[in-house]
Amino acid sequence: MSYRRLVQGATGTGLVFAILSLSSPPLAAGGERDGETGLEVPPAAAGSLVLDDLKAPIRPQTYPALPSADPFAQDPDEIRAALRRDVERALAEEPELADTPILVHVTSLRRARLSGIVDSDSTRLLAEIVAASVNGISGVDNGLKIEAED
Numbered sequence: 001m002s003y004r005r006l007v008q009g010a011t012g013t014g015l016v017f018a019i020l021s022l023s024s025p026p027l028a029a030g031g032e033r034d035g036e037t038g039l040e041v042p043p044a045a046a047g048s049l050v051l052d053d054l055k056a057p058i059r060p061q062t063y064p065a066l067p068s069a070d071p072f073a074q075d076p077d078e079i080r081a082a083l084r085r086d087v088e089r090a091l092a093e094e095p096e097l098a099d100t101p102i103l104v105h106v107t108s109l110r111r112a113r114l115s116g117i118v119d120s121d122s123t124r125l126l127a128e129i130v131a132a133s134v135n136g137i138s139g140v141d142n143g144l145k146i147e148a149e150d
Helices: 076-093 121-132
Strands: 004-010 015-021 102-106 111-118 139-146
Touching: 076 102, 076 111, 076 121, 111 121, 121 139
Parallel strands: 111 139
Antiparallel strands: 004 015, 102 111
């Protein structure tokens, strides 16, 4: 039967702990004893590499690519203003809508919002069709109201 005891010894800089075995158990097949501590090294670890000696490949840090700035790209506000002018011009060129005051606002999603008062439902629908036909407009939000006749 074997037992171990913990012996505490003092050195110049600190305490040293050593485990002493009064009787050593037999080694496992292929195992060895560590020369410094006298402890058994398992067979799987006996031929293992020391991790301090391994050189891990250094992988450069990668970041997602930023979109490249296009110096010729138009300002979104300028695009919206140009689309608004195009819709207003198309509405003014339509004979039935020429005298109708229709306010046009273009959203950031390139949707035209129409607002104002028209005289009939057919005029309201015509204004929506004309605005939707402008190149670059993705949709129309028709907020035109029909003038109530007394």
